[in-house]
Amino acid sequence: MEKTNMNSRNEAPNFPRGTKLLGKWNRNVYHILKPLGRGATGIVYLADSKYGKVALKIGHNSMSITSEVNVLKHFGKVQGQILGPSFIDTDDCIVRGQKHPFYVMEYLQGVPVFDHLKEHGNEWAPVFMVQLLGDLSRLHRAGWVFGDLKPENLLITGPPYRVRWLDVGGTTIKGRAIKEYTEFYDRGYWGIGDRKADEQYDLFAAGMIFIHLIEKKRFEKGNDGKQTLMTCLERNEQLRPYRHWLKKMVQGSFQDAEAARTDLMKFIAKREDRHRKVDQSARPKRRKKMRKKAQKQPALVGIVDLVLVIAFLLITSVLYLVGQMI
Amino acid sequence: MSKGTLKQILLLTDGCSNDGGDPAAIAALAREENITVNVIGVLEEGSLNEEAYDEIDKIATAGGGISQVVYMKQLAKTVQMVTRQAMTQTLQGVVNKELSQILGREQEWDDLSPEKRGEVMEVVDDLGERVDFEVVILVDASASMRNKLRTVQEALVDLSISMDSRGGSNYYTLLTFPGKRNDTDIIKGWTSGITGLSGLFDKISVGGITPTGPAIQAAIQQFQSRKRRSMISYGEDEYELEERGS
Numbered sequence: 101m102e103k104t105n106m107n108s109r110n111e112a113p114n115f116p117r118g119t120k121l122l123g124k125w126n127r128n129v130y131h132i133l134k135p136l137g138r139g140a141t142g143i144v145y146l147a148d149s150k151y152g153k154v155a156l157k158i159g160h161n162s163m164s165i166t167s168e169v170n171v172l173k174h175f176g177k178v179q180g181q182i183l184g185p186s187f188i189d190t191d192d193c194i195v196r197g198q199k200h201p202f203y204v205m206e207y208l209q210g211v212p213v214f215d216h217l218k219e220h221g222n223e224w225a226p227v228f229m230v231q232l233l234g235d236l237s238r239l240h241r242a243g244w245v246f247g248d249l250k251p252e253n254l255l256i257t258g259p260p261y262r263v264r265w266l267d268v269g270g271t272t273i274k275g276r277a278i279k280e281y282t283e284f285y286d287r288g289y290w291g292i293g294d295r296k297a298d299e300q301y302d303l304f305a306a307g308m309i310f311i312h313l314i315e316k317k318r319f320e321k322g323n324d325g326k327q328t329l330m331t332c333l334e335r336n337e338q339l340r341p342y343r344h345w346l347k348k349m350v351q352g353s354f355q356d357a358e359a360a361r362t363d364l365m366k367f368i369a370k371r372e373d374r375h376r377k378v379d380q381s382a383r384p385k386r387r388k389k390m391r392k393k394a395q396k397q398p399a400l401v402g403i404v405d406l407v408l409v410i411a412f413l414l415i416t417s418v419l420y421l422v423g424q425m426i
Numbered sequence: 427m428s429k430g431t432l433k434q435i436l437l438l439t440d441g442c443s444n445d446g447g448d449p450a451a452i453a454a455l456a457r458e459e460n461i462t463v464n465v466i467g468v469l470e471e472g473s474l475n476e477e478a479y480d481e482i483d484k485i486a487t488a489g490g491g492i493s494q495v496v497y498m499k500q501l502a503k504t505v506q507m508v509t510r511q512a513m514t515q516t517l518q519g520v521v522n523k524e525l526s527q528i529l530g531r532e533q534e535w536d537d538l539s540p541e542k543r544g545e546v547m548e549v550v551d552d553l554g555e556r557v558d559f560e561v562v563i564l565v566d567a568s569a570s571m572r573n574k575l576r577t578v579q580e581a582l583v584d585l586s587i588s589m590d591s592r593g594g595s596n597y598y599t600l601l602t603f604p605g606k607r608n609d610t611d612i613i614k615g616w617t618s619g620i621t622g623l624s625g626l627f628d629k630i631s632v633g634g635i636t637p638t639g640p641a642i643q644a645a646i647q648q649f650q651s652r653k654r655r656s657m658i659s660y661g662e663d664e665y666e667l668e669e670r671g672s
Contacts, residue, residue: 125539125540161511162535162536162543163514163515163518163547163550166540166543166544166546166547167547167551169540169544170544170547170548170551173544190540191540192536192540199536201540273551275593276551276555276592276593277555277588277589277591277592278588278591279510281503283502283503288584288587288588288591289502289584294587294590294591295587295588295591296591
C-alpha cells in the first residue's frame with residue numbers, strides 16, 4: 101500500500117515541527133518534533149510529552165487506529181519480555197477543524213536492520229533471526245500471529261544489539277485471516293499457502309526476511325513462485341549453506357518458531373565447529389614442520405652426547421691410570 | 427447477534443461510462459438493497475484521467491463503498507485491501523446500529539471513547555471473520571482494458587486466497603461488460619472459490635462501449651437470482667454449511 105494513490109481526503113495530516121496536539125478525551129498534550137515514518141494506516145511522529153519522547157501515530161481511519169491500539173494493548177499482556185513498543189495513550193485531536201484519531205507508544209531508538217548489516221557485517225543476520233524466532237515463539241504461545249513481518253517493521257536497538265518490532269498493526273489472532281501483508285513476505289503471493297494466521301505464516305515471512313537481508317533485494321515470483329525461490333537459495337553463495345533450513349521455513353515444515361530456532365542454533369553451532377575444525381586441520385601442518393625440526397635436533401644431541409661420554413670415559417680412565425701410577 | 431451475509435459488488439474499470447445513464451444513481455439503488463459497491467480504478471503507469479477519477483469516487487460514495495485508483499502492479503493487494511476494508515466498514519455500520527438500539531439513542535462510532543471503540547472493534551473483527559460473504563465481480567472489458575485482464579485475473583485469485591482464509595463462507599460470481607448481446611456476460615456463475623479461473627478471460631469479446639450503470643444493475647439482479655435459488659435449495663445449502671463447520 102505504500103505507493104497506492106489514496107484520495108487526498110483520506111490522508112493523514114502533515115504536521116510541521118512544533119504543532120501542539122491536545123487529546124480530546126484524556127487531555128494530554130503532545131508537541132510534534134519530526135516525522136519518523138509513513139505506514140499504510142498513518143504517519144508516525146516523534147513527539148514530546150509528559151511521558152518524555154514518544155512515538156505518536158496519527159491516522160485517517162479511526163477503525164484501523166482502533167485495531168492497532170487493541171493489538172498494542174494485547175502485546176502488553178504477553179508475559180515476560182516486551183515484544184513490541186509499549187502502549188501509552190490513545191485519543192482524538194482536532195487540528196484545523198478536522199478530527200484525527202491517534203495513539204501514542206514508546207519511542208524505540210535504533211537503526212534499520214539493513215544499516216546495521218552494512219556497518220557490522222552479514223554475520224549478524226542469523227543472530228537477529230534467532231532473536232526474532234524467540235520473540236515469535238512467545239507471541240505465538242500467547243495466541244497471536246504477527247502477520248506483516250518485514251525488515252521495515254524491525255529495528256535494531258542497543259548495544260547490546262537486539263531486534264525489536266516497530267509496527268504491530270498486522271498482528272492477528274491465531275486461526276483468523278491475515279489482515280495486512282506485504283507481497284514479498286506473503287506465502288499467498290508465492291503460491292505456497294493460504295493467508296490463515298498460523299505459526300508457519302510468520303515463519304515463511306521470517307525466512308523471506310533472511311533471504312532479503314542476504315540477497316539485499318526483493319525479486320518477483322515469476323511464473324512459478326516456489327521454483328523461483330528454490331533457484332535463489334541454490335544460486336546465492338551466502339544463502340546456500342542455509343538452504344535446508346530456509347526450505348523448511350518457507351515450506352512450513354517446522355512445527356513452531358521454537359523448532360525453527362533450535363534448528364538454526366544447531367546449524368550455527370555446527371558451522372562454528374566446522375570453522376574450528378578447518379583451523380585445526382591447518383594447525384597440524386605447522387606441527388609437522390616443528391616435528392621435522394625436532395627430528396633434526398636428536399641427531400645433534402646424539403653427537404654431543406657421544407662426545408661427552410667419550411670425553412668422560414677418557415677422563416675417568418686417565419684419572420684411574422694416574423691413580424694406579426701413584 | 428446473527429452472523430448474517432455481507433453483499434458486495436466489486437467493480438474494476440479504467441475509464442468513464444458512456445452508455446446507459448449515471449452509474450452513481452444505480453449504485454445508490456444497490457445500497458438500498460444492502461449491497462455495497464466498491465470501485466477500483468485500474469490505471470496504466472503515468473495516465474490519470476480526472477474525469478474517470480471523479481466518476482470512480484462518485485460511484486463508490488453512492489454505493490456506500492470504497493474506491494481506490496491504482497497502477498497495475500499494486501492491483502492484487504489493493505483488491506484485497508479494498509474488499510476487506512469495505513467489509514469492516516459495513517460491519518461497523520451494522521454494529522453501530524445495534525449499539526444505538528441497545529443504548530436507546532443515537533450513539534455513533536466517533537462519539538464513543540477510545541476505550542469503548544476498542545471493545546466495539548473486537549466485535550467487528552470477530553464478525554468479519556465469521557460472516558458469510560457474497561460478491562459480484564464486475565469487470566470492465568472495454569477495448570482499453572484488454573491487456574490488463576491477465577493482471578485482473580491474478581488479483582481475483584489473490585482475493586479468493588484472502589477471503590477463503592476466513593472462517594465464514596464465500597460466494598463469488600464474475601461478470602464482464604459490455605456483453606455479447608446484453609449489457610453483461612456471466613463469465614462464471616455463483617461459486618465458492620475463484621481458483622481455477624485461468625483462461626476465463628481469453629474467450630470474452632472486448633466491446634467499444636462502457637455501460638457501467640446497466641452493468642451494476644445486472645449485478646444487483648445476480649444477488650436476487652441467488653436469493654431465489656438458495657430459497658429453493660435451502661435444505662441443501664444448510665447441509666453444505668454444516669459439513670463445512672465440522
